[in-house]
Amino acid sequence: MKNKIALIILVVLLIVFGFVAYKWIKHRIEYAISDAVFVETDNLSNIAFNRVSGKIIKMYKQEGDKVKKGELLAKIDPTDYKTTLSKTEKEIENLLFEKKALEIKKDRIEKQLNIAINIAQTELNQLDLEKKAIKYQIEELKAQKEQLQRDKKRYENLVEKNLTAKRNLEEINTQLKILNAKENSLKVKLNQLDYKKKILEDNLKLNKVKLAQVKELEENIKALNKKIESLKETKKDIQNLISYTDLKAPFDAIIAKKFKSVGEVVSAGKPIYSIFPRNNLYILVLLDENKLKGVKVGSKAYITLDAYPDKKFEGEVFEINPTTAAKFALVPRDITAGEFTKVAQRIPVKIRITKGDISLLKVGLGGEVEIKRK
Template identity: 50%
Template sequence: MGKKKKIVLILLIVGLIVFAYFAYNYLTFIRDYATSDAVFIRSDKITNVSFKRVAGKIIKMYKKEGDFVKKGEVIAEIDPIDYQLKYDQVAKKIESLKSKREQLNIQMLKVKGELDLKKNIAEKKINYLDDEIKSLKYSIAELNQNIKQLKRDYNRFKSLYEAKAVSKRKFEDIETNLLALQKKKKSLLSKLEGLKKQKSVAEDELKIVYVEYKNIDELKKSIESLDSEIAATKNQLQDLKNLIDYCKLRAPFDGKIGKKFVEVGSVIKSGFPIYSIVDTRSLYVEVLLEETKLKGVKAGCEAEFSVDSYPDIKFKGEVEEVYPASAATYALVPRDISAGEFTKVAQRIPVRVAIKEGDLSILKVGMGGEIKIKRVN
């Protein structure tokens, strides 16, 4: 065998060994790892933020694309002048209603005080007249007994006088006393009638007082109506206060401005997107893995990936979930295979990978990359 043939044979053997080595390593790699270049950086929180319930002209924009924001931080403002004017008008209305209520309350207290005084006077007068009438009736009853007795004496002395058994003077004294008592009784009866009339007048006055108390009820109803109107207007005022506060757009969570949709001076409607905010703390990797590579890929599998922008920087991850349906299942225009005519292609199953290690600050939502996932038996 010539020298050249020996060299060729040696090179051939070395080549076969190298090929076998690399072939073995490749087969071992595809046995142990599932790979894909359909890799995308995603976020659980990507939100378009807008002004709630308010519309108008934007007067301030505090952030630009790429800026970080803190939860609650004011990131834009619209002109609140229209809402402020309405707020001032409603505030003045509340003050006017309160003033009116105060006047009605003063009027009610005044009327009640006057009626209470009249009621008290009328009741005292009626009680006084009741006592006077009772006393007078007692006096009349006592007088009736005396008159009755004197009448018996008068008849007895009259018979005696006619029989010349008593003197004329004695008989006349009895007659004079009887006439005096009868006259006194007539006077007391007249006085009793006058007291009864006074009592009737006092009772009528008391009835009028009770009727006038209904005016207080009407004033109370007016005050209650004002209280309800004041409460409703206060709710309206609080709502306007909220609207004024809504004129300041605040970040709903910590994150980064992904996109700015408008500029200062724009006139926008309620709900129109102003910024898109990305929560950079909730980044994850979405892998669209061919169904032929799913064997051994489960939750908990270790993963290593890089993004196309920084191919030399490696990130560590871990499979969180293998989704139960292919990406094509949710396509807006699914493939029509009812006729049985279609080209068979490997479906891609979405796999969610949590990022465990790496510099998250360089990752942007939507970035593509490559990944390898270590299979488990």
């Protein structure tokens, strides 16, 4: 009886063992299993301060922290840049004041000279009219004198012949004297007008020369404008530099590495953080070549990470590398000497996570994967 019971137990154990062995073998046939598993990303980026250097006064994020695009990560002391900005703004202010003063001076001088030129030109026109009138009067006097001269000769002949009274000749001489006096007076006035005209013309030329000098003020104003515009561009650049003292996240990401600490002096372009996009993580499997059969793009995968043994992740294969991992090793094997030991090669397979808490993933974590063969 005891032998029969022992036989039954042995048969049951054999059946259970066979069933387990069958399940295990079947599972190994249906799934490609590997523990050469790593959490990876292809978009690991080092970020640094752009064009600015100085002492770090704030570090807002630590390794593993999530950040949003535009979120402040670190800050350099902006004091020197703000001091330079203040000096530039003051210089612009002084130049604007100088430019305003020159513009006021130019407008005042230009206005005064234009008024003086217009007045002088008007007076010259009036003088020309007066001179013309006087010359006309002188011509009339000459005509009258010529007539009197003819009358005088005629009366002298008549007086000699006692045909007229001597008094008539004396009246003609008196009229000639009066006309000569008027002519001389008009000529003196004409000379005075010529002198006055010369003075006005000289003043007019002088004012026109001064008006030409206003062009120099305009050139000075143009030069100031160029300098002001240049300083305004400098001001914009300094303002940009001040904004660059704030290091911000270029995209939604996770902090992978912090290279610097508060108090350190850094130069432009030196890495401060290393980050990667939140949704760019994948599982990299270095799959033995003898396990590759049936593994295709789109194959379902089940991942367990060593850091979270009670968490399950699901995914699917989205890329199978066409070369082995050893092909790009830093020191590839040299088989040209004829010495060769066969070593199983590993093929990089990439798996996209489709189910599971992605926020738990960290680049470099290891684990185990089961890929459903097709």
